Amino acid sequence: xxxxxxxxxxxxxxxxxxxxxxxxxxxxxxxxxxxxxxxxxxxxxxxxxxxxxxxxxxxxxxxxxxxxxxxxxxxxxxxxxxxxxxxxxxxxxxxxxxxxxxxxxxxxxxxxxxxxxxxxxxxxxxxxxxxxxxxxxxxxxxxxxxxxxxxxxxxxxxxxxxxxxxxxxxxxxxxxxxxxxxxxxxxxxxxxxxxxxxxxxxxxxxxxxxxxxxxxxxxxxxxxxxxxxxxxxxxxxxxxxxxxxxxxxxxxxxxxxxxxxxxxxxxxxxxxxxxxxxxxxxxxxxxxxxxxxxxxxxxxxxxxxxxxxxxxxxxxxxxxxxxxxxxxxxxxxxxxxxxxxxxxxxxxxxxxxxxxxxxxxxxxxxxxxxxxxxxxxxxxxxxxxxxxxxxxxxxxxxxxxxxxxxxxxxxxxxxxxxxxxxxxxxxxxxxxxxxxxxxxxxxxxxxxxxxxxxx
RNA sequence: GGCAGAUUACCCGAGUGGCCAAAGGGGGCUGACUGUAAAUCAGCUGGCAUUGCCUUCACUGGUUCGAAUCCAGUAUCUGCCA
Numbered sequence: 001x002x003x004x005x006x007x008x009x010x011x012x013x014x015x016x017x018x019x020x021x022x023x024x025x026x027x028x029x030x031x032x033x034x035x036x037x038x039x040x041x042x043x044x045x046x047x048x049x050x051x052x053x054x055x056x057x058x059x060x061x062x063x064x065x066x067x068x069x070x071x072x073x074x075x076x077x078x079x080x081x082x083x084x085x086x087x088x089x090x091x092x093x094x095x096x097x098x099x100x101x102x103x104x105x106x107x108x109x110x111x112x113x114x115x116x117x118x119x120x121x122x123x124x125x126x127x128x129x130x131x132x133x134x135x136x137x138x139x140x141x142x143x144x145x146x147x148x149x150x151x152x153x154x155x156x157x158x159x160x161x162x163x164x165x166x167x168x169x170x171x172x173x174x175x176x177x178x179x180x181x182x183x184x185x186x187x188x189x190x191x192x193x194x195x196x197x198x199x200x201x202x203x204x205x206x207x208x209x210x211x212x213x214x215x216x217x218x219x220x221x222x223x224x225x226x227x228x229x230x231x232x233x234x235x236x237x238x239x240x241x242x243x244x245x246x247x248x249x250x251x252x253x254x255x256x257x258x259x260x261x262x263x264x265x266x267x268x269x270x271x272x273x274x275x276x277x278x279x280x281x282x283x284x285x286x287x288x289x290x291x292x293x294x295x296x297x298x299x300x301x302x303x304x305x306x307x308x309x310x311x312x313x314x315x316x317x318x319x320x321x322x323x324x325x326x327x328x329x330x331x332x333x334x335x336x337x338x339x340x341x342x343x344x345x346x347x348x349x350x351x352x353x354x355x356x357x358x359x360x361x362x363x364x365x366x367x368x369x370x371x372x373x374x375x376x377x378x379x380x381x382x383x384x385x386x387x388x389x390x391x392x393x394x395x396x397x398x399x400x401x402x403x404x405x406x407x408x409x410x411x412x413x414x415x416x417x418x419x420x421x422x423x424x425x426x427x428x429x430x431x432x433x434x435x436x437x438x439x440x441x442x443x444x445x446x447x448x449x450x451x452x453x454x455x
Numbered sequence: 456g457g458c459a460g461a462u463u464a465c466c467c468g469a470g471u472g473g474c475c476a477a478a479g480g481g482g483g484c485u486g487a488c489u490g491u492a493a494a495u496c497a498g499c500u501g502g503c504a505u506u507g508c509c510u511u512c513a514c515u516g517g518u519u520c521g522a523a524u525c526c527a528g529u530a531u532c533u534g535c536c537a
Contacts, residue, residue, distance in 0.1 A: 071491050092490075130490045142489055167492075180492035206490080257490090301490060329490035336489070351491045358494045359487085374484070404494095412494060 030057045030251035031203070031296050033325045037435050039342065048317035048344030051434050054297075054325050056122040056203035057250035058114055061089045063325065063346040064434075066332065066427040067124060068353065068420050072097045073107070073117040076354045077412035078420065080119040086389055086421040087428065090203075091119055092349040095196045096128035096188070100179055104199035112201030124349065125202040127193045127235075129209035129257060129301070130330070131168060132175050138164030139213040141330060142306055159215055170210060172227060190234035194254070198242045202252060206299050206329075207235035209257040214303045221261045229273050232256045236295065240279040247282065253296035255327060258316055261303045267312055271319030274298060300345065301329040310339035317344025332423050334450050338443045341430050353423045357415035360404055363422040367450050371415070376401040389421035 032055045039049030054061040061067075068075050068083060070091040075083050083091065093113055098104060110116040114123045133141065138161035160166050167178040174189030193208035209228045212221055239254045256274035260266030274295060281293035300316050313328060320326060325346045331337070332350030340348070353363070360372045364384040371383075382392035383400065391400075391414040403411035426446070433442040 069491070076491080077494080094491080097491080124490095126490050131492090134490095135492065138492085140489090164492085209490095211490080299490075306489090327490090331489055333489060348490095350489050351493085352489050355491065355493065355495085356488060359496085360494095361488080370486075372484095407494080409494075 031055065031253040033297065033323060033346075035322065039434050039439055040437070042440050047342055048314060049342045049434060049439070050344070050346070051431050052325065052346055054122075054204075054347070056090075056253070058120060058122045058203050059089075061122055061347065062431060064337075064341045064427050064431050065089050065347050066337075066423050067092045067327075067347055067349040068424070069093075069349050069351045070117065070119075071351070072101055073113060075420070076358065076416065077409070078354070078416045080117060082390065082413075082417055083119070083420065084121070086417060087424045088121075088420065089424075090122035090124060091117075092124035092126060093117075093200065093202065094126045094128065094130075095193055095200060095205075096126075096131045096177070098125075098200055099128070099196050100181060100186070104196040108199040108201065114201070114203075122204070123202040124204040124327075125197045125200050125206070126329075126349075127197065127206040127208040127257070128177075128188050129193075129206065130211055131177065132170060132188075132209075133168075133211035133213060135177055135180060136166055136168035136170070137161060137213050137215065138166075139215055141211065141213070141303060170224075170227070172230075174208075174231075175210075190231040191238045194235050194238040194242065198239075198246060198252060201249070203250070204253045204255060204297070204327075205239075206327075207232045207254060207256045207295070209259055209299075209301065211301055212259065212261060212303050214261060214305065216261070216303075218263070221259075221263060221266060225259050225266050225270055228257070228259050229270065232274055232295075233277055233279075236277055236279040240281045240293065244282045255297040255299045255325075256295035257299040257301050257329070258320075259302040262305060262308050262312065264315055267315045268319050271298070271316050275320055295324065297325040297327060299327045299329050306336070309336055310343045313340050313343035313345050334426060335447055337423075337427060337430065338447060341427075341434075342439070342443075348427065350423070353419035354412075354416045357419045358412045360415070361419075362415055363419050365446070365449055366452065367454070371397060371401050372404050383415075383418045384422070387418065387421065388425075389418050391415070391418040391421075 034053045036051035036053065039047040041047045052063040054063060067090045068088050071094045073093050075091065080091070095104070098107065107113055107116050113125065114120060133139070137159060167180055169176045174187060174192065177186045177188060179186060188208065190208045194205065197205040208231050210224045212224045216224070235254065243251065256277065258267065258270045258274060260270045278292045278294050280290040283289050283291045298316070298320050300313060304312050309331070317326065326344055327347045327349070328340050328345040330350055331340060331348050332352045337348065356368070360370050361368050362371055362383045376397045379397040379401070381397055383397055384392055395414055400411055400414050403414070429442060430439065433439040
C-alpha cells in the first residue's frame, strides 16, 4: 500500500478496463478458481487451508481474501476509490437491500452493480438469505460461549428476539418479507432472489438459503436444511435458465450455501447434497449444446458457536470439491480468520470493520479499542502505530476523537478506512504466510498480541 | 416602591409531608457490536464502604416522629403595576 494512492483499482483488477461495456463472452468458463499453495500443519501433515486465484469477468481475487461489505452498493461512509486504495479486491452487496432501495432493474439499466457504484473490480451479491433470519427471529447469528438463552424446544422455533417484530415468514416455496423501511410486503423465492441477482449483475452470487439460529430445535434445523437444499436446486435451475436467457452478459457465478448449524451430520450432508447438484447450462461456444454445471463455489453460513467455527469449516472443506472456492459468510474477527483459513475457507465478508468503526471502535495489533474514551482526548498519535492506511498517514487519534464527539460524519469515513485496511491487510498477511510457510508463526504472533490480557 | 411567581444534582427539567439520593432528557463515563432493521444498543453518572452509612433540592431559622415538599426571614431572578 502506498499513501496518497490515486483513485484507481489495484493492477490485478483493471483487466476489464474499468466500468465500460460488458465483454461479449458469456460462459461458465469466465469464472475459474486455481489453487496455489497448500497449508502444511506444524506436524507436517497437510491442512485444508490454501491460497488460490479466483478469476471473474471483472478481475481476479487472490485468496484467502477479505471482501468488504457494500450492502446497498456502498461501503458505508467510504468511497470505492478509497476501498481500492486500501487493497480491497472485491465488494459484496445485498440483493434484498438493493431490491428494496433503487430496485434491481435500475442497476441492470445502469450497466450492473459494479458500474453503477463505480467499482470496476469483482463484485459479490448476497441472496437475501441472511434477512430470513435477521428480519425473522432477530437473534444474533453467532452465539456467545454461554449458548442459547432463549427458551428451547418446541416453542423456540417461533421465538423472536426481545424487542423485535417478526418481519419474515418462511414457507416451502419462499419467504414473505415485511419491509423494515415502510412495511410493504415482498415475496422472495429462490427464483426471485436469483432473478434479482442476475439483474444486479455481480460476478459472484449466492443461492437463497434459510439461515437458522441456535435457538431452533434439531428438528427444525433438519426441516430448514432440507428446504434450503430444495431451494438450492431451484436456484441452480433458475441460474441456468437466466444464464441462457441473458447470453451476452458477463457470466455470473453462483455459490451454494451450506447450512446445518453446529451439527456435523447436517453440515456434511448439506455439503454432499450441494456438491452433487447439477443443472444444464448452455455452453459458451454458441453451439446450442448444454453442459452439466454445478455450483461455482460454496458459501458456508449459518448458526454456529464461535468455538466450533474451525471444526465446522473443516467438515465442509472435507466434503466440498477441492477445485471450487469456499466463502465463509459474515466472519472477520482475527482469531476467526486464522481458524477459518487454516480449515479451508478462501474468502470472507463481514460488516464488522465498518460497523464497529461507526460506533467508535478501531482495530490495532494490540486489540480493539473504543476511541470515544476520554483517554484519547490528547492522544496525537495515529490510530495504530505503523499502520499504512490513509487515515493513519494523515490523522491523529485526538482529531478523530474530536470528530466523533462533535458527531462529524467524516469520523466514520476515517475509522472505516482504518478498520477495513486492518482486516484486508491481516488476510493478505495470512495469504503470504501460507506461501512462505510461516502461517503458524504468524498466527501465534498476531493472536498472542491481539488477545493479550490487558491491564 | 407594591403585587405575583420562580430558585432541584454538570445542564435542562419532574417532584408540593414519609414509598426521595430524588422521574425524564441532554451531556459525561464504560462496555458491546461477526452474510448491516445497527452513525446503534446496554450499564453507570452525590460521596464512601459488603447489605449499609454519610452529605444534598438558593441561604438562615422554625413546625413535625419525619421536610425538596409546610411556615418566617434573607439573597438572586422573572413578570405586572407605580
